[in-house]
Amino acid sequence: MAQRIANIDWTATPPGLPRDWPASFKTALNMMLAARFPMFLAWGNEQTFFYNDAFIDILAARHPDALGRRFGDLADGTREAISDLVGKVFSGESVIHEGLPFPLKREELEDTDRFTASYSPVCDEANTVCGVLCICMETTHQVDTNQALQAEINWMRNMFEQAPAPMAVLLGPDHCYEISNPANQAFLGNRPVIGRGVKELFPEVIEQGFTDILDTVYRTGVPFNGRDMPINYQSADGTPALVYMNVIYHPIRDHHHDIIGIFVIAADTTHAVTATQALKTSEARLQSLINTIPQLIWSVSPKGKPTYFNQQWYAFTGMPDGALNGWDAVHPEDREPNLAQWKISVVQGTTYEVKNRLRHHSGEYRWTLVRAVPVRDEAGRITEWIGSNTDIHAQELASEALNEIDVRKTEFLAMLAHELRNPLAPISASAELLSLRARGDPPLVNASAIISRQVEHIVRLVEDLLDTSRVTRGLVRLDRRPLDIKQVIADAVEQVRPAIERRKHGLTLDLGADPVYVFGDHNRLIQVVVNLLDNAAKYTPDGGRVSVTIDADADEVSLCVADSGIGMAPELVQHVFDLFFQGERPLDRAQGGLGIGLSIVKSLTELHGGRIAASSPGPGQGSQFRLTLPRRSSIEAPEATRQSVNEAQSPRLRILMVDDNVDAAFTMALLLETMGHQVVIEHSAAAALEQHRQRPFDLYILDIGLPRMNGYELVGHLRSSGTAPDSLFVALSGYGQEQDREASARAGFDTHLVKPANLWQLQELVMERQKRAAVAGS
Structure with missing residues (x-):
């Protein structure tokens, strides 16, 4: 700026040529130009404007045109203020302006800085004020700091007022209220407290020790934190009140670090304390x-x-x-499976339920039922598991004993069936022989029919007993396929028709014209319908009515068997499907039976996904049994009906009959011979093998319970010879449970027959052998 001043022609300006400038003016000008602070000098009556390099940023765009101009002309819109300022300085007064904003442009960035400007008079040699010297000190940081501090103070005051917790400032040793925020005022009942001491306002807290605590904090400067402190005080309306508070007493110090008061902050915890006390009481009660x-x-x-x-x-x-x-108390054999199930429950958050053996303090392991459930919070997260062990040792021992009894019962029933079937086989075969050979002798035909009916009755009783055992133990397996329920009814009616005709009942079938399909086991569904029809026939006096009707919709098939029989009282209807339950039994037991048929009906129906219901208007008014099954849309051709013995004239077969029961072997051989076949009878496995070595047979009927070498072993030897690849091997046994049939199949038998085998079964065996021979021949 000094060079710029020197380059200007000052001839026509108010200051004139520099050589004529007063010494005082030059001194002030040189001092200004040498200074590092922004400075300007307004000289003479015309207030000619001079400034230094540091002042250029303040002038911004007005530089360099401002040099030499009138000072008052540079202040846009503030000419009067400048005139007043100059007037004060020319009168000898120094003026200071603090925090003046000046827009600055530095490195292409515009900003507003704050300056403190000091205006001082400059005198000539005669001590006459001839100019104004202004020194500018940038105070932007100080101004910003002060503004921020004030803003913070305002914010803190606002927060103090808005704080939800009671806050107060107590001053002096009497702890007089200097500040009390709205929350504190609300807690105190909005009573006037400013300028009044705690002891004056609340004398009741003196004995409770609160004023002593305030005195200690004021004296020692050690803050006090109190949690859930009980306070008994008088509310604004004079009512005694008990509250629990968390309080903080913190000393307030002045700039000399002397304690002048206490800052108080409190929180009402009454609700939390009472809730905690109630929870503890509840927990103690629960414990x-x-x-x-x-x-x-x-x-x-x-x-x-x-x-x-x-x-x-x-x-x-x-x-x-x-x-x-x-886990140390759990039996070692139970830990691994229990832990595996426990891990699944923990991962999936599902109920945990197992049985295990837990070590008792006596040293023995006792069975317990273990069950645990997850406890969740409002968000559904598991917070803990609650579990229990229930001592079920006595029940488990009883269950094991019952299972043992059940096994023995099943074994007994199977043995009983075997022992009953063995003598029934020759009786049944003999009856069929009598029927075949006594066509012209009515008394003999009638006797044969009586024997056959009674044998069938005994066989049915035995089968019912075995079925009951199978159903209750869950051993019944269904061979399910699409079936026309009308064909099932027809096959069942065929079996029951003799009993219906014998009692001269009228039988009505309302089955509709179209096939109605279900998905089920053909033989088991026939068994269900046979039981219902047989039940209706037995409990209807001679000459009654029995009807079978079908109703079907898109989803279900309903079969109703109704009769005009003796009916049932309501209490009997409720128990009619219970095992071994029967109505009132007359001395003659004309209806017979064991009371298990309807129980089997219910179990088999449910295995098919159906339901069965019984109803009756009352004693003497008949009964209805409604069987409902899911409907099936699939269609399969009905099974071919059996041919009679006379219709199925078959080629002569060589048959080996092996049974250690001489009567059973003899009567069955007679039946087969009556059908035109050659039968060789043997009573031991060794003799059978000798016959086989001489010449293989077309059909082998082997009793399972042979002495020394049983039927399973015998069929293995016969098969392994390789000389009878197309022969049919049939197992004959008094045992007919599922595991017995599976054992026969594993041993190598094609078919398993249960004693007593009837004429139809024998005819089907012959037909099966003929089919096999036809396939082999082709």
Whole structure:
């Protein structure tokens, strides 16, 4: 700027040529130009404007035109203020302006800085004020700091006023209220407190020790934190009140670090304290209850770590109180499967339920039922697991005993069936022989029919007993396929028709014209319908009516068997499907039976996904049994009906009959010979093998229970010879359960016949052998 001043022609300006400038003016000008602070000089009556390099940023765009101009002309819109300022300085007064904003442009960035400007008079040699010297000090940071501090003070005051917790400032040793925010005022009942001491306002808290605490904080400067402190005080309306508070008393110090007061902040915890007290009372009550019940109660963390066991656990296991290693009490053989199931429950958050053996304090292991459920919070997260062990040792021992009894019962029934079937086989075969050979002798035909009916009755009783055992043990397997329910009814009616005709009942079938399909086991569904029809025939006096009707919709098929029989009382209807339940039994037991047929009907129906219901208007008014099954849309051709013996004239077969029961072997051989076949009878496996070596047979009928070498072993030897590849091997046994049939198949038999085998079964065997021969021949 000094060079710029020197380059200007000052001839026509108010200051004139520099050589004529007063010494005082030059001194002030040189001092200004040498200064590093922004400075300007307004000289003479015309207030000619001079400034230094540091002042250029303040002038911004007005530089360099401002040099030499009138000072008052540079202040746009503030000419009067400048005139007043100059007037004061020319009168000898120094003027200071603080925090003046000046827009600056530095490195292409515009900003507004703050300056403090000091205006001082400059005198000539005669001590006359001839100019104004202004020194500018940038105070932007100080101004910004002061503004921020004030803003913070305002914010803190606003927060103090808006704080939801009671706050106050107490000054002096009497703890007089200097500040009390709205929350504190609300707590105090909005009574006037400013300028008044705590002891004056609340004399009741003196004995409770609160003023002593305030005095200690004021004296020592050590803050005080109190939690859930009970306070009894008089509310604004004079009513005694008890509250619980969290309080903080913090000393306030002045700039000399002397304590002048106490900052108080409080929080009303009355609700939380009373809730906690109620929870503790509830927990104590629950703890007493948990230790009273007989169950072993425990809890674990969300990840399965044990956290608690009740006293019953420790009393039962004998483990020391507080021990949490619960798995140590579990039987070693049960730990791995229990842990595997437990991990699944923990991962999936599902109920955990197992049985295990738990070590008793006596040293023995006792069976317990273990069950645990997850406890979740409002967000559905598992917070813990609560579980229990229930001593079921007595029940398990009883269950094992019952299972043993059930096994023995099943074995007994199977043995009973075998022992009954063995003598029934020759009786049944003899009756069929009589029927075949006595066509012209009515008394003999009638006797044969009587024997056959009674044999069938005994066989049905035996089958019902075995079916009951199978159903109750879940051993019934269904061979399910699409069936026309009308064909099932027709096959069932064929079996029951003799009993219906014998009692001169009228039978009505309302089955509709179209096939109605279900998905089921053909033989088992026939068994169901036979039982219902047989039941209707038995409990309807001679000359009654029995009807079968079908109703079907898109989803279900309903079959109703109705009769005009003796009916049922309501209490009998409720139990009609119970096992071994029968109505009132007359001395003559004209209806017979064991009371298990309807129970089997219900079980088989449910296995098919159906339901059965019984109803009756009352005694003497007949009964209805409604069987409902899911409908099936699939269509299959009905099974071919059996041919009679006379219709199926077959080529002569060589048959080997092996049975150690001489009568059974003889009568069955007679039946087969009557059908035109050559039969060789043997009573031992060794003799049978000798016959086979001489010449193989077309059909082998082998009794399973042969002495020394049983039927399973015998069929293996016969098969392994390789000389009878197309022959049919038939197992004959008094045992007919599923496992017996499976054992026969594994041994190598093609078919398993249960004694007594009837004429139709024998005819089907012959037809099967003929089919096999036809296939082999082709």
